[in-house]
Amino acid sequence: xxxxxxxxxxxxxxxxxxxxxxxxxxxxxxxxxxxxxxxxxxxxxxxxxxxxxxxxxxxxxxxxxxxxxxxxxxxxxxxxxxxxxxxxxxxxxxxxxxxxxxxxxxxxxxxxxxxxxxxxxxxxxxxxxxxxxxxxxxxxxxxxxxxxxxxxxxxxxxxxxxxxxxxxxxxxxxxxxxxxxxxxxxxxxxxxxxxxxxxxxxxxxxxxxxxxxxxxxxxxxxxxxxxxxxxxxxxxxxxxxxxxxxxxxxxxxxxxxxxxxxxxxxxxxxxxxxxxxxxxxxxxxxxxxxxxxxxxxxxxxxxxxxxxxxxxxxxxxxxxxxxxxxxxxxxxxxxxxxxxxxxxxxxxxxxxxxxxxxxxxxxxxxxxxxxxxxxxxxxxxxxxxxxxxxxxxxxxxxxxxxxxxxxxxxxxxxxxxxxxxxxxxxxxxxxxxxxxxxxxxxxxxxxxxxxxxxxxxxxxxxxxxxxxxxxxxxxxxxxxxxxxxxxxxxxxxxxxxxxxxxxxxxxxxxxxxxxxxxxxxxxxxxxxxxxxxxxxxxxxxxxxxxxxxxxxxxxxxxxxxxxxxxxxxxxxxxxxxxxxxxxxxxxxxxxxxxxxxxxxxxxxxxxxxxxxxxxxxxxxxxxxxxxxxxxxxxxxxxxxxxxxxxxxxxxxxxxxxxxxxxxxxxxxxxxxxxxxxxxxxxxxxxxxxxxxxxxxxxxxxxxxxxxxxxxxxxxxxxxxxxxxxxxxxxxxxxxxxxxxxxxxxxxxxxxxxxxxxxxxxxxxxxxxxxxxxxxxxxxxxxxxxxxxxxxxxxxxxxxxxxxxxxxxxxxxxxxxxxxxxxxxxxxxxxxxxxxxxxxxxxxxxxxxxxxxxxxxxxxxxxxxxxxxxxxxxxxxxxxxxxxxxxxxxxxxxxxxxxxx
Numbered sequence: 001x002x003x004x005x006x007x008x009x010x011x012x013x014x015x016x017x018x019x020x021x022x023x024x025x026x027x028x029x030x031x032x033x034x035x036x037x038x039x040x041x042x043x044x045x046x047x048x049x050x051x052x053x054x055x056x057x058x059x060x061x062x063x064x065x066x067x068x069x070x071x072x073x074x075x076x077x078x079x080x081x082x083x084x085x086x087x088x089x090x091x092x093x094x095x096x097x098x099x100x101x102x103x104x105x106x107x108x109x110x111x112x113x114x115x116x117x118x119x120x121x122x123x124x125x126x127x128x129x130x131x132x133x134x135x136x137x138x139x140x141x142x143x144x145x146x147x148x149x150x151x152x153x154x155x156x157x158x159x160x161x162x163x164x165x166x167x168x169x170x171x172x173x174x175x176x177x178x179x180x181x182x183x184x185x186x187x188x189x190x191x192x193x194x195x196x197x198x199x200x201x202x203x204x205x206x207x208x209x210x211x212x213x214x215x216x217x218x219x220x221x222x223x224x225x226x227x228x229x230x231x232x233x234x235x236x237x238x239x240x241x242x243x244x245x246x247x248x249x250x251x252x253x254x255x256x257x258x259x260x261x262x263x264x265x266x267x268x269x270x271x272x273x274x275x276x277x278x279x280x281x282x283x284x285x286x287x288x289x290x291x292x293x294x295x296x297x298x299x300x301x302x303x304x305x306x307x308x309x310x311x312x313x314x315x316x317x318x319x320x321x322x323x324x325x326x327x328x329x330x331x332x333x334x335x336x337x338x339x340x341x342x343x344x345x346x347x348x349x350x351x352x353x354x355x356x357x358x359x360x361x362x363x364x365x366x367x368x369x370x371x372x373x374x375x376x377x378x379x380x381x382x383x384x385x386x387x388x389x390x391x392x393x394x395x396x397x398x399x400x401x402x403x404x405x406x407x408x409x410x411x412x413x414x415x416x417x418x419x420x421x422x423x424x425x426x427x428x429x430x431x432x433x434x435x436x437x438x439x440x441x442x443x444x445x446x447x448x449x450x451x452x453x454x455x456x457x458x459x460x461x462x463x464x465x466x467x468x469x470x471x472x473x474x475x476x477x478x479x480x481x482x483x484x485x486x487x488x489x490x491x492x493x494x495x496x497x498x499x500x501x502x503x504x505x506x507x508x509x510x511x512x513x514x515x516x517x518x519x520x521x522x523x524x525x526x527x528x529x530x531x532x533x534x535x536x537x538x539x540x541x542x543x544x545x546x547x548x549x550x551x552x553x554x555x556x557x558x559x560x561x562x563x564x565x566x567x568x569x570x571x572x573x574x575x576x577x578x579x580x581x582x583x584x585x586x587x588x589x590x591x592x593x594x595x596x597x598x599x600x601x602x603x604x605x606x607x608x609x610x611x612x613x614x615x616x617x618x619x620x621x622x623x624x625x626x627x628x629x630x631x632x633x634x635x636x637x638x639x640x641x642x643x644x645x646x647x648x649x650x651x652x653x654x655x656x657x658x659x660x661x662x663x664x665x666x667x668x669x670x671x672x673x674x675x676x677x678x679x680x681x682x683x684x685x686x687x688x689x690x691x692x693x694x695x696x697x698x699x700x701x702x703x704x705x706x707x708x709x710x711x712x713x714x715x716x717x718x719x720x721x722x723x724x725x726x727x728x729x730x731x732x733x734x735x736x737x738x739x740x741x742x743x744x745x746x747x748x749x750x751x752x753x754x755x756x757x758x759x760x761x762x763x764x765x766x767x768x769x770x771x772x773x774x775x776x777x778x779x780x781x782x783x784x785x786x787x788x789x790x791x792x793x794x795x796x797x798x799x800x801x802x803x804x805x806x807x808x809x810x811x812x813x814x815x816x817x818x819x820x821x822x823x824x825x826x827x828x829x830x831x832x833x834x835x836x837x838x839x840x841x842x843x844x845x846x847x848x849x850x851x852x853x854x855x856x857x858x859x860x861x862x863x864x865x866x867x868x869x870x871x872x873x874x875x876x877x878x879x880x881x882x883x884x885x886x887x888x889x890x891x892x893x894x895x896x897x898x899x900x
Contacts, residue, residue, distance in 0.1 A: 058107045062114045066094050068149050069122045072142045075606040076126070079134055082303055082391045085126065086401035097121050120278060128285040129405030131305060137602045139279050140265055144603075146274050152243050156195060157251075162604050164255055165191035166706035166727035167626070171736060172633070177207060180214050187729065188255035198235055198248055205229040218835065223253050223264045246271040254596075259589045259835075261596035287313040290406055291384070296347075297376045299368075299385040301358070301403040306471065308408045314354055314386055323382065326352035331361030339364055343371060343385065350380030358389040362396070369398050412460070414580070415572035417453030422565050427474060430562040432481075436488050439558040443533045444484055444493075446565065447556050448502070450539070451527055452477045454581055455507070455520065461578070461587050462594050464819060464900040467513040467875035479506045499524040513877065515868055522897045523582075532556050539580060545831060546585045549573035554580060582898025584819060586832050593837070597726075604705055620686045623703045627679045630732065634676055635739040638669045646746045656768035657750065660761075665742055667760045671722045671735070675712060703728060723760070724872055734758065753799035753811035753843055762871060762881050769810050770848040776808065787848045790857055791884045796843040797824060809847025815869070815884075817841050819900040828889030829865060829896055844884060863888045865896045 070090050076083040097118035104110040123142070127135055144161075147153040165187030170176075176186045193202040206213045212228035219225055226233050227249070236245035246268045253264040266280040287310065290300060302310045311328065318326050327342045329335055339355055346353040358365055372385070387403070389395065421427040428449065433442055456472055458465040480502050487493060503524035504517070511517050531537055539554040550573050559565050578587035643665055647658050682699055685692040692700075699709040708724075708731045715721045725731040738758045745751055756762045766789060774784045796802055799813045821839035823830040832839060849857060858864060864885040871879040888896060 055107065059111055059114075062111050062118070064149060065115045065118060065146070068145045069094075069119065069142065072138070072145050073122070073126055075141065076130070076134070076138055078606050079137065079602055080131070080391055081393055082389075082395060082400060082405065083126075083130065083134075084397055084400035089401065090122070093122050093125055094118060119275075123279060124283070127283065128290075129303065129407060131303065131407050132409050133598070134602070136262065136265060137599060137606075139269055139275070140599070141603060141606055143269060143272060143275050143279075147244065147247070147272075150274075153247065157247070158607070160191065160195045161247075161251060161254060162600050162607070163706040163727075164188040164258075166729055167191070169729040169733040169736075171733055174203075177203065178210065178214075180217065184258075185256055192251060192255045196248070196251065198232075199252070202229075217256055221260070222257055223249070223260050223267060227252065243273070258596050259592040262592060262599065265599070285406060287317050290404070291317060294384055294404070296379045296381055296383045297372055299372070299387055299403045301387040301389060301400070301405055303405060303407045304388050304390045305407065305409045310386070310388065310406075310408050311354065311356070313408075314352070318352055324351050326354045326386070328354045328356065330356040331358055331364065336361055336364040340371065343368075344375065346385070347375040347379045347383050350382030352384045352386065354386045354388070356388050358387045359392040359395060362392070362394065365396050365399055369396070369402055372402075412457070413572075413574070414450075414453045414457055414576045415569060415574070417456055418449055418569045418572070419566065421449040421452060421474075421477065422562065422569060424562070427477060427481075428562070428565070433560065433562055433565075435485055438488070440493070440533050441484070441488055442558045442560070443556045444528070445481060446558075447527060447532050448477060448480050448484065450554075450556075451502075451523060452480075455523070457576065458581050458583075461581075461583065461591050461900070463873060463875040464583065464587055464590050465581070466519070467516050468511075470510050470516070472507060472510070476507050476510070495529060499528050502528060513875075515875070519897055522894045526582075526894055526898070541579045544577070544579050546577065546579070548577050548579070549575055582895075584832050584899055586835065586837055587819075587900070589835060590837055607705075619700070619704050623700050624683055624686045626703050627683050631676065631679050633732070633736070634679075635672060635736070635743075637672060638665050638742075640666075640669075643746060650746075650749060656771040657765075660764050660768040661742070661745055663764070664760055665746075668738060668742060671712070674721075675735075678709065678711065750805065751799075752802040752805045753813045755814040756812045756869075756881070757814055757871070762869075765810070766846065766882055769846070773808050773848045782850050786850055788851055788854045789846055789882055790849050790854045791844055791846045791882075792861065793822060793827065793841065793884075793886065794843045794845050795824060795827075797840075799843060802843065806845055806847070809845055812844045812846060815841040815844060817867070818873075820896060822886065823889075826889060828887040829891065830889060841884075846882075846884075858885060861885065861887065863893065865893050867896075 070087070073083075073085045073090065097114055100121065101110070101113040101117040104113055119142075123139065126138060130138055144153065144158055148155065148158065165184070168187045168191060170183050170187065173187065173190045176183065178186070181189070189202060189206070192199050206229070209229050216222050216225055216228050227236070232252075236248050250261075250264050250268040254261045269275045269280050270277050294300060314326060315328075318324075327346060329339045329342055331339060339353075339361065342353050345351070355361070355364075424430075428445065433445070435441070452472065455466075459469045483501050483506065484498065487498065499521070503520045507520055508517060511520060527539065533556070535558075537556055539556075540548060552571070552573050557565065557568055559568070578585055581587070643662070647653065647662055650658055650661075653659055653662070678696075678699055681690060682696050682703075684690040685696045686700070695711055699711065702709040706728045708728055711721075712731070713720070713722055713724055723731070723734060725734060734757075737755065741751065741755055741758050754765060756765070759765055770787055770789070771784065774782050774787060794811070796811075799811065802811060805811065816838040817829075817840075818838055819832065820829045821832045821836070822828070822841050824842050865888045866883045867886050868875070869881040869884055871881060886896075
C-alpha cells in the first residue's frame with residue numbers, strides 16, 4: 001500500500017518528463033520488485049496451504065476414530081446412568097494418545113499408531129469403570145460403530161444382528177422345512193436369507209446338505225467347525241469379504257445357535273483387524289494401578305456390586321504407602337457434616353478419605369464438585385478421595401463426569417464363593433475350624449459353605465434356578481454356622497431340626513415363593529444329612545449326563561488345617577457343571593441364551609432412534625410398511641350383540657364356561673381396538689397429518705426394533721393389558737391364535753381341547769370348569785371350597801387326535817416342560833434331550849374332585865411330581881396358574897425338584 005501511495009504521489013506531483021524523473025523510475029523499479037516478491041510469497045503460501053490440507057487429510061482417520069470413540073462412550077450412559085464420561089476426560093485421553101503412540105516417518109504409519117493407541121487407551125479407561133456384564137457390550141458397540149463408519153457394515157447388518165427374525169411370525173413365512181430346527185431359529189434363518197446377499201441361498205443349501213447342517217447345528221461348539229454347504233468358508237475368507245468375514249460368521253451363529261453368540265462375539269472381536277485379541281482378554285485393575293493414575297483433585301468412585309467392597313484394599317494400600325489410616329465414613333442420616341469436615345481436613349493434612357454408600361448422601365454429592373473446586377488451590381499433593389456407590393438414577397452427572405470410575409466385582413463361580421467363605425476374617429478361619437473338635441463339625445461347616453455358594457450361583461440360571469433371585473448374604477451363613485456350633489455343644493445332632501433351621505428359618509426367612517421353599521428344603525434334605533459325613537460321600541450325580549470337568553469329585557472333606565481346605569477348593573474346575581447344582585446340562589444353554597438376549601437388548605438401547613439409514617430406506621418407511629401389513633392381518637372387530645347371540649346358542653350366561661368366554665372376548669376386543677387405532681394414527685403421523693406424540697414415537701421405535709409397543713402390553717398404570725412376549729412377531733402370532741380359538745368356540749361350539757396360553761385369565765378357565773363339575777355332582781353334595789384339581793397326562797400327542805371332549809373337566813394342549821421331558825410311551829418324566837430347552841407335554845386332562853376322592857385318585861397313580869404351571873417364563877405368584885401331577889418314573893421327586 002505504501003509503494004502504491006508513493007508511486008501515485010510521484011506521478012501526480014511530477015510536472016516534467018516522466019522518463020527524466022530518476023526518483024519516479026526508482027519507485028517504479030522498487031514497486032515491480034516488491035510485486036514479484038509478493039507474488040512468489042502468495043504462490044508459496046498457496047503451496048503451504050495445499051500441503052497443510054493434505055497433511056490434515058492424512059490425519060483425518062484419527063479424528064474420525066476419536067469421534068466414534070467419544071460417541072460410543074456417551075451412548076453407554078444409556079445402559080447405566082453411572083457410566084458418565086465428560087468431553088474433557090476424553091480429550092485428555094485423545095491428546096495423550098498422540099504422545100504415547102510410536103513415532104513413524106511415514107504419515108500413514110504414524111496415523112495407524114495413533115489410532116491403535118487411542119482406541120486401546122480409551123478402551124482400558126472405560127473398561128475399568130464398567131460392570132462385568134457390560135464390558136462386552138461396550139467393545140461390541142465400539143467395533144460395530146468403527147465398521148459402520150468405515151462403510152464396511154450397513155445399518156441393516158446391525159439391525160439383523162440385534163433382532164434376527166423377531167419381526168416375523170411363523171404364520172406369515174414359508175413353512176418350516178426342517179423338523180430338527182425350532183420355530184425361532186427358522187424365523188432367524190428366513191430373515192438372514194432375505195437380508196444378506198451372502199446367505200441368499202441358505203435355505204436351499206440347507207435342504208441340499210441337510211445332514212451336514214444338522215450335525216453343525218447340534219454340535220457343542222459349532223463356531224469351531226467349518227460352515228457346511230455352498231463354499232461359505234471360501235466366501236467369508238475371500239478378499240471381498242475379508243474385512244467383514246468374522247462378522248458374517250457371527251451373523252450365522254447368532255441366527256442358528258443363539259446360545260453360542262457370546263463366545264462367537266469374542267471370536268469376532270479377536271479376528272477383526274480393527275480390534276484384536278487384546279480387547280477380549282480378561283484384564284484386572286488392581287487398587288495400585290488405580291492409585292498410580294490418581295491426582296488429588298480428581299476423586300475415584302467405586303461402583304458397587306454384590307459381594308464387593310474395596311475398603312480393605314484401600315486400607316491395605318494406605319499401610320503399604322506408610323500413610324495414616326484413611327478416614328472412613330458411611331453416609332446416611334446426619335453424616336454429611338462429618339464427611340465435609342473429613343474432606344477439609346484431608347485436603348490440608350494430605351490424608352485419605354473414603355466415603356461409603358454415596359447414593360445415600362445425594363445432598364453432599366450435589367455440593368461435592370464445588371467443595372473440591374474451592375479446596376483445589378491449597379490441596380496437599382498426598383490427599384486422595386475415594387467413594388463407593390450403587391447406581392442411582394439421580395446421582396449428580398457433574399460429579400460422575402469429574403470422577404474416575406472403577407468397578408471391583410468379585411469373581412463368580414463355586415470356587416470363588418467357597419474361597420471367599422474360607423478367607424480369614426470373612427467367615428471360616430483356623431479358629432472356627434477348631435471350635436468343635438470333631439470331624440462331623442468340620443464336614444458340616446464345609447457343607448454349609450458349599451450349600452451357600454450353590455444357592456448363590458444358582459441365581460445365574462434365571463427362573464430355572466430360583467423363581468425369585470434372593471440376595472443371600474454372609475449373615476445367613478453365619479447364622480447357620482452359629483446354630484450348628486451351639487447345637488453340637490448340646491449333644492448329638494438332630495438332622496430334622498438342623499435341616500429345618502437352615503432351610504426354613506435362617507435362609508427361609510427371606511424366601512417368599514412356596515416353590516423356592518420346596519427347593520431349598522430339598523437341598524437341605526439331600527445334602528445336610530448323616531450321609532454327607534461319610535468319607536465316601538460326594539455331591540456328584542451318581543450317573544452324570546455329561547462328564548464333570550476334569551472328573552473332579554466334590555467331596556465333603558474334614559481337614560484339620562485351614563490351608564488344606566483352601567488348597568482343595570483351589571482344585572475346583574474353572575467351569576461349574578449345572579449337574580452339581582442338581583440341574584440338567586441344558587441349564588447352561590439357558591444361561592447362555594439369557595446372556596445373549598441381554599447383550600442384544602442392551603446394544604439395541606444404544607442405537608440411534610432417528611434419521612435414515614445408509615440403505616436409502618428410512619425408519620419411518622420401514623415402520624409404515626410394517627404397520628400396513630399388521631393392519632391387513634388384524635382380525636375384524638367382535639360385535640357384542642352378535643357374540644351374545646352366539647353364546648345364547650351355546651347355553652347362555654348361566655353356564656360358567658360361557659361367562660368365561662364372554663369376558664375373554666371383551667378383553668380381546670379392547671386389544672384389537674387399541675392396536676388398530678395406534679397403527680392408523682402412526683401411519684397418519686408418519687405422513688405428517690397428525691402430531692407425532694411421545695406414545696406414537698415409542699410405538700414407531702418399538703415396531704422398528706421388532707419389540708412389542710409398551711401401550712399394547714400395558715395399561716397407563718403399568719398393569720398387564722394384553723399378554724407379554726419378547727418379540728413383535730411372537731406377540732402378533734399369539735393374537736391370531738387367540739382369535740382363532742375364540743372364533744372356533746363361538747361358531748362351532750366348545751373345543752375338545754383348549755390352548756391354555758391363549759387366554760388372558762387361564763385360572764378363570766379352570767375355575768369355570770371346577771364350577772361345572774361341582775354342579776354336576778350336586779346330588780353328592782360336593783362343595784366348591786372342598787374341591788381340588790386333579791390332572792393326568794393322556795396318550796394323545798396332539799389335540800387333533802381327540803375324538804371328543806372329556807366327560808368331566810377339560811383337555812389342555814400347547815403346554816411345555818422346562819428342565820425335563822415327558823415320555824409318552826413310559827408315561828413319566830425323563831431327562832431332557834440335549835439342547836432342547838422346552839419339551840412339549842402331551843394333551844393334559846384336568847378335572848376337579850373332592851379332596852378325599854382326589855387323594856385316592858393320586859395314590860393310585862403312583863409317585864407324582866407337582867409341576868407348576870405358569871402363564872409366562874417368569875415364575876412368580878403373579879403368573880402362577882396351577883399344578884400338574886406328573887409321574888416321576890425311576891427318579892425321585894427331589895431329583896425333579898432340583899432340576900427346576
